[in-house]
Amino acid sequence: MDDVPTGRSVDIELGGQEVISIDLDNLDPNPDDxxxxxxxxxxxxxxxTKLAGEYWRxxxxxxxxxxxxxxxxxx
Numbered sequence: 677m678d679d680v681p682t683g684r685s686v687d688i689e690l691g692g693q694e695v696i697s698i699d700l701d702n703l704d705p706n707p708d709d710x711x712x713x714x715x716x717x718x719x720x721x722x723x724x725t726k727l728a729g730e731y732w733r734x735x736x737x738x739x740x741x742x743x744x745x746x747x748x749x750x751x
Contacts, residue, residue, distance in 0.1 A: 684699070684700040684701050685697045685698060685699050685700055686698045686700060686723055686726055686727060688713050688714065688717040688719050688723065689717055689719070690713070690716055690717045691716075691717075696713055696717070698710060698713070698727065700726075700727075700730050703727075703730060703731060703734065703736075705734075705736050705739060706739070707727075707731060707736075707739040707742055707743055710727060710743065711742065711743060711746055714727070714743070714746065714747075714750070715746065715750055718750065718751075721747065721751055724743060724744070724746075724747035724750075724751065725747070727743055728740045728741075728743040728744045728747070731743060
C-alpha cells in the first residue's frame with residue numbers, strides 16, 4: 677500500500693500557460709527552486725503559507741523562514 681500516491685501537492689500557475697505541481701511529501705530541503713516558482717507564479721497567500729508550513733513541519737526551519745520572508749516581500 678506504500679505505492680499509492682497520497683495526492684498531497686500544490687499547483688502553481690506560471691503565466692497562465694503552465695502549471696507546476698509541488699509534491700509536499702518530497703520537498704527538497706533547499707527551497708531555492710520552490711522560491712523561484714513562487715516568485716514567478718505569484719500565487720495566492722495560502723500557497724506560500726502551505727509551503728512554509730510544510731517546511732516547518734519537516735524541521736527545515738530556515739527554509740520555512742525564507743519562504744515566509746519572501747511571501748512578505750512579494751505578496
